[in-house]
Amino acid sequence: MKLIAQLRKDWKLLQETLPKKNSKIECFIEEESAERLISFLIVAEDHRYRYHIGFDIIAIIRACFKLLISNKKEGASTIEQQLVRVVTNDYRHTLNRKIKEIILAILLKRIINKKRIALIYLNIASVNIFVYLELIKECLGDQR
Numbered sequence: 791m792k793l794i795a796q797l798r799k800d801w802k803l804l805q806e807t808l809p810k811k812n813s814k815i816e817c818f819i820e821e822e823s824a825e826r827l828i829s830f831l832i833v834a835e836d837h838r839y840r841y842h843i844g845f846d847i848i849a850i851i852r853a854c855f856k857l858l859i860s861n862k863k864e865g866a867s868t869i870e871q872q873l874v875r876v877v878t879n880d881y882r883h884t885l886n887r888k889i890k891e892i893i894l895a896i897l898l899k900r901i902i903n904k905k906r907i908a909l910i911y912l913n914i915a916s917v918n919i920f921v922y923l924e925l926i927k928e929c930l931g932d933q934r
C-alpha cells in the first residue's frame with residue numbers, strides 16, 4: 791500500500807513539474823542541434839534509449855549479474871528513470887524506489903514522446919548542458 795501511495799504522489803508531482811510548453815533548451819537550439827544533443831545524451835547515458843519502453847531489462851539484468859558476481863554496483867537507469875529520479879528527488883538505494891521509478895518511467899513514456907523526454911531531462915536534470923553544447927559545436931565544426 792505504501793508503494794501505491796508513493797506512486798500516486800510522485801506521479802502527481804511529475805505531472806505538475808514537467809513543462810507543458812517547450813523547454814528552455816527547445817527554444818534555444820535548432821531542430822538539427824536538438825537531435826545531436828539528444829544523440830550525445832543517449833551515447834553518454836542510455837544507448838538502448840530508442841528501443842525500450844522506459845526501462846532497460848538488459849541493463850537491469852547486467853547490473854544484477856555484476857552485483858552477484860563481483861559485488862560491484864552498476865547503473866541501469868534509463869533517461870526516463872533518471873528524469874523521474876531528479877523530479878521526485880528520490881535517490882535512496884532501495885528496491886521499492888527502483889520499482890516506483892520503472893513504473894513512473896513507463897507511464898511517462900506513454901504520455902510524452904522520447905525526444906521531448908530527453909530534452910526535458912536535459913533542461914531539468916543536473917547535467918552540464920554546456921558540455922553537450924560544446925560537443926555539438928565541435929561536431930558541426932568538423933562537418934564544415
